[in-house]
Amino acid sequence: MSTPPPGVDRDVPLSRFTTIGTGGPARFLAEPADEDALIAMLRWAAEAGQPITVIGLGSNLLPADAGYDGLVLRLDGALASIDVTATGATLGGGASLAAAVRRVGDAGLSGFEFACAIPGTMGGAVRMNAGAYGAEIADVLVSVRICSSAGMRMATRDELGLSYRHSNLQAGEIVTAAELALTAGDPTAIRERVREYQGRRTAAQPRKARTFGSVFKNPGGELTSGQILEACGLKGYAVGGARISEKHANFIENFDGATSADVVALMAEARRRAKAQFGVELQHEVQTLGDIEIPPV
Numbered sequence: 250m251s252t253p254p255p256g257v258d259r260d261v262p263l264s265r266f267t268t269i270g271t272g273g274p275a276r277f278l279a280e281p282a283d284e285d286a287l288i289a290m291l292r293w294a295a296e297a298g299q300p301i302t303v304i305g306l307g308s309n310l311l312p313a314d315a316g317y318d319g320l321v322l323r324l325d326g327a328l329a330s331i332d333v334t335a336t337g338a339t340l341g342g343g344a345s346l347a348a349a350v351r352r353v354g355d356a357g358l359s360g361f362e363f364a365c366a367i368p369g370t371m372g373g374a375v376r377m378n379a380g381a382y383g384a385e386i387a388d389v390l391v392s393v394r395i396c397s398s399a400g401m402r403m404a405t406r407d408e409l410g411l412s413y414r415h416s417n418l419q420a421g422e423i424v425t426a427a428e429l430a431l432t433a434g435d436p437t438a439i440r441e442r443v444r445e446y447q448g449r450r451t452a453a454q455p456r457k458a459r460t461f462g463s464v465f466k467n468p469g470g471e472l473t474s475g476q477i478l479e480a481c482g483l484k485g486y487a488v489g490g491a492r493i494s495e496k497h498a499n500f501i502e503n504f505d506g507a508t509s510a511d512v513v514a515l516m517a518e519a520r521r522r523a524k525a526q527f528g529v530e531l532q533h534e535v536q537t538l539g540d541i542e543i544p545p546v
């Protein structure tokens with residue numbers, strides 16, 4: 250294998266880069282700060298036969314305990330920039346949503362407040378069509394710039410096939426920038442709305458624990474996944490160092506050195522009970538990385 254380009258590190262624990270705090274090492278990890286560096290890394294990975302993946306703030310990610318045998322990319326520098334315009338913003342794929350919400354709100358641009366409590370990046374939010382409080386990325390997105398080993402392409406919102414926590418982005422396709430369209434609003438009213446959303450979060454969800462947000466998508470019937478799992482008596486149920494949150498049953502907390510295997514075992518038990526008691530097959534929202542499988546019910 251040829252020598253990796255500068256800035257590519259070896260054997261980096263992914264637990265450092267996930268909000269749940271689990272996951273084994275990435276064989277290679279790099280944080281390119283501009284598109285040229287990113288393309289050099291993608292070319293090297295293609296030549297070296299290394300699979301690639303991109304991660305943001307790891308807030309919806311469960312990597313295998315055995316790690317990832319390939320190149321993990323995290324976008325930094327110009328690829329995480331925030332540029333506010335008169336009618337919206339252009340955000341790097343690695344830009345933090347929380348920082349972007351603050352910047353556009355201060356500039357008197359409204360429509361992005363819903364993202365204040367989503368602890369991820371713009372690229373991860375596009376990939377997941379992240380949303381909250383009745384709004385989602387699809388409502389504000391105009392277009393994205395996508396890099397892969399095949400080169401660079403632009404895609405409009407409609408070309409991304411966005412639906413509930415879903416896009417048609419493929420593994421190895423990296424959102425390096427996204428353009429948002431927002432509307433004029435009063436910065437004080439925007440800040441007030443952000444405070445209200447954050448207060449609602451603190452009341453309903455575990456905020457200090459290590460989690461990856463909602464474990465399962467809502468199944469679409471009368472009951473949410475959280476309500477189903479609570480009715481199954483799963484609040485507080487633990488495997489190893491992971492447990493179903495006492496505050497919200499659709500959250501798993503790493504309370505004591507959990508492994509991803511502990512988390513998978515909890516997810517499998519939750520799915521089994523939801524199927525047995527409610528006849529519902531819960532689908533996981535969290536994205537897995539590496540050799541990891543949530544057993545079927």
Ligand SMILES: Cc1cc2nc3c(=O)[nH]c(=O)nc-3n(C[C@H](O)[C@H](O)[C@H](O)COP(=O)(O)OP(=O)(O)OC[C@H]3O[C@@H](n4cnc5c(N)ncnc54)[C@H](O)[C@@H]3O)c2cc1C
Nearest residue numbers: 305306307308309342369370372373374379380424461462
């Ligand atoms: C406390 C908490 C609350 C949460 N609340 C919400 C919520 O209200 N609504 C909601 O939708 N989600 C929520 N989440 C989940 C999570 O924050 C979102 O899914 C977020 O969009 C993930 O972004 P990320 O950058 O952390 O992506 P990661 O978790 O790092 O990655 C998730 C997926 O996105 C892909 N990805 C990451 N960056 C890129 C990129 N640049 N280009 C292409 N693909 C990329 C990864 O390969 C992976 O498949 C919550 C999570 C936590 C911990």
